[in-house]
Amino acid sequence: MLKISIILVTWNGKKYIPYCLESIFDQSFQDFKVLIIDNGSIDDTVEYIKSNYNLYLTNEKLKLIENKENTGFCGGYNQAIREVIKDSEYILMLNQDIVLEKNYLEEIVNFLKTHQKIGALMGKIYRWDFEKNKKTNIIDSAGIKMFRNRRAVEIGQGEEDKGQFNKTKEIFGVTGACSIFNSQALKDVEIKLSNKMPEYLDEDFVAYKEDIDISLRLRAYGWKIFFLPQAKAYHDRTLRGEKNLNDVSVALNRKNKNKWRNFLSYKNHLFMLIKNEFLKNFILDFPWIAFYELKKIVFMLIFEFPTLKEALWNFFKQLPLIFKKRKIIASRRKINAKEIRKWIS
Numbered sequence: 001m002l003k004i005s006i007i008l009v010t011w012n013g014k015k016y017i018p019y020c021l022e023s024i025f026d027q028s029f030q031d032f033k034v035l036i037i038d039n040g041s042i043d044d045t046v047e048y049i050k051s052n053y054n055l056y057l058t059n060e061k062l063k064l065i066e067n068k069e070n071t072g073f074c075g076g077y078n079q080a081i082r083e084v085i086k087d088s089e090y091i092l093m094l095n096q097d098i099v100l101e102k103n104y105l106e107e108i109v110n111f112l113k114t115h116q117k118i119g120a121l122m123g124k125i126y127r128w129d130f131e132k133n134k135k136t137n138i139i140d141s142a143g144i145k146m147f148r149n150r151r152a153v154e155i156g157q158g159e160e161d162k163g164q165f166n167k168t169k170e171i172f173g174v175t176g177a178c179s180i181f182n183s184q185a186l187k188d189v190e191i192k193l194s195n196k197m198p199e200y201l202d203e204d205f206v207a208y209k210e211d212i213d214i215s216l217r218l219r220a221y222g223w224k225i226f227f228l229p230q231a232k233a234y235h236d237r238t239l240r241g242e243k244n245l246n247d248v249s250v251a252l253n254r255k256n257k258n259k260w261r262n263f264l265s266y267k268n269h270l271f272m273l274i275k276n277e278f279l280k281n282f283i284l285d286f287p288w289i290a291f292y293e294l295k296k297i298v299f300m301l302i303f304e305f306p307t308l309k310e311a312l313w314n315f316f317k318q319l320p321l322i323f324k325k326r327k328i329i330a331s332r333r334k335i336n337a338k339e340i341r342k343w344i345s
Helices: 017-025 045-052 054-058 072-087 104-113 183-189 210-220 247-255 259-276 279-284 286-303 305-331 337-341
Strands: 002-010 032-039 062-067 088-094 098-100 118-129 134-141 144-146 152-154 178-182 224-235
Touching: 002 017, 002 072, 002 104, 017 032, 017 045, 017 098, 032 045, 032 072, 045 054, 045 062, 054 062, 062 072, 072 088, 072 183, 088 104, 088 183, 104 118, 104 224, 118 183, 118 210, 134 224, 144 210, 178 183, 183 210, 210 224, 210 259, 259 286, 259 305, 279 286, 279 337, 286 305
Parallel strands: 002 032, 002 088, 032 062, 118 224
Antiparallel strands: 088 178, 098 224, 118 134, 118 178, 144 152
């Protein structure tokens, strides 16, 4: 069995491809293959890959699948996972705007050799200033943490790295930009509805917060999630959170994001709660959850009413389907409400 399959969904990403792929093929650990799903790019992404990486395509180190249409972030990565999951021990999911350090895979493999029951693992991700092609010392993500109000944030985002994230540790969740998953864990959290292909990332999300959702499922099914700072990568994140986490900062940051992103973010947060929440924990944390949701609703009523209206319409329209998924998830949980609470601060 192949040790690692690296999966990459591209969409109009020609500018990133040389940096991303060179960092992959230059790895010190080489027991891997790469699968690229191009999600209907209209720039020269596909042509560039075929012209410049023909050797890897010929020797099957690299495989390229061209979608005629954009199937969304979750749809594209699910397609990739289904292609490789039977033949790979681990699956590294990368965004097209990621650059890996040369020893990234080597550090991860060495760690996984000596640690059991790890469902997902991520390294330390820094910001990459793409315009200047400069690797920075600013943290992009050191994992995901969740608060009692169920708001989830990237750990350390926007902070200068002064060694505060140099400890290998278990974390609540991994970011979708650059994380490796145990294939057995992905099979475990798979959701299969009648007349549908199996889903690992929830395709009803389309994009945004799918990484929080799958982290919740991994946790509920008893898998461990780790942060490994020795494995370093760099990310040209288009949409960034703010280092200051107060309500005003969050609101101002939200106003700078596009309506489609805000729509998906709000809708998917509600989906995530319905699908994954333990009833006991929901009751215990209800004041925090309710206050957080109330603040969002008031803000959106004033500044984003069309977005709120569309999000709630889609939420209630898809609610029966979400409850079906909740039933599947709840029936397969391996931990209780108390055990998952330790990851909610």
